[in-house]
Amino acid sequence: MTTSEEGAVPDFLRMDDAIGSDSANAGLTGDWYGWPSKEVNPVTLLDDEGRTVRIRTPVMDLEGLITPTHLHYTVQHFDVPPIIPADQWTLTIDGEVKNPLTLSFDDLRRFPGRSVRTVMECSGSDATFFEFLKGEGPRPSRTSEAMILSASEWTGVPLYAVLQEAGLTDKSLYIRAEGWDIGVPATAKEGTEAFYYDKGLPVQKALHPDTILAWAQNGALLEHLHGAPVRLLVPGWSGNWSVKWLRRLEVTEEMPDCWYHYQFYYYADSEDSPDKELITTIGVKSMVTSPNDNTKVINSGEQMIRGYAWSGAGAIDSVEVSVDDGETWHSAHIEQPRDRFMWVRWSYKWDAKPGDYTIMSRATDEVGRVQSREPRYNNMRKNFSAIVGYPVTVE
């Protein structure tokens, strides 16, 4: 029996009638429930040649902890660089090291491996909530504005193992990681010369065993848009530290002057502030995924409120839920497993009575940071992690 033949599929198993075209599952395709073509489709942007270069993640439509690779968001500042086949790729490790190295893909894979499950969040995630909470913008919808927030299992080798091979000295304080993509940022001052995307990682974070050079994501070799053949992965820190399409690790004594340090990913009141602070660790954050902006009205009775919580600084200790706009809080159940850098799923069973409610969640991490209602405002609108309420009506 072939599934494509008309009539071979019993009516009750057909998808067509069951799925409305404007539902959250509008991207589902195929004749059978459970058939591999069943898909949630991401929001994508194409380049001039029709290739997908940006992917946004439909977080509200997903289940479980791992974002399927084709739905994992992508961000890069310059044009996507040409593909470098793994067997032509090399990584140079030089600068303040005892033995400069050039490693091939095969060389790298001879180091002891490591897999790390981590949430990855772009600094620009949820930025429109800054204006909304100031009363200066419309209420953003986390449903229609698919997110730059995802989670994956990454496999590679700890960066420290490679640095150890190159031999660090007491002057090895920063690791400048450089990618293969080159350009001039759109907001750079006149006369800025093209440069390879780079970030200067402090050695303490570089030596953390979960900071890895990754060649695989979710069980498969890296895809080009995620930085193939090898990328840096810096769990717990804002996505921009995880340099894709890695070509060089330059070890330095001074903090390198990378353009994306103090001209883009920083906290300050203004661009000429004398006290700019580099953005590193992501906040403590949670959000409600169900109900969400697709569900304005829900039925009375027992309802599950669900969501995710994560923190760049430590595991999540607790999540609380409020249905009365933050007046009273109830502790939510946190699902296992609780991986250090991964988000956790949480749920709260609510006995919903008719009325109007504002539902929100609040996370606390193991280092005692509590998610706040007041965002940390900054002129680049980076790293939004505040509490956001969802209005719902119970009938």
Ligand SMILES: Nc1nc2c(c(=O)[nH]1)N[C@H]1C(S)=C(S)[C@@H](COP(=O)(O)O)O[C@H]1N2
């Ligand atoms: N080489 C390179 N690496 C990069 C970037 C870039 O522009 N070039 N963007 C960074 C930013 S801002 C983010 S949020 C993450 C996104 O990684 P992903 O596309 O695999 O999700 O990559 C980071 N690594």
Ligand SMILES: [Mo]
């Ligand atoms: Mo980012």
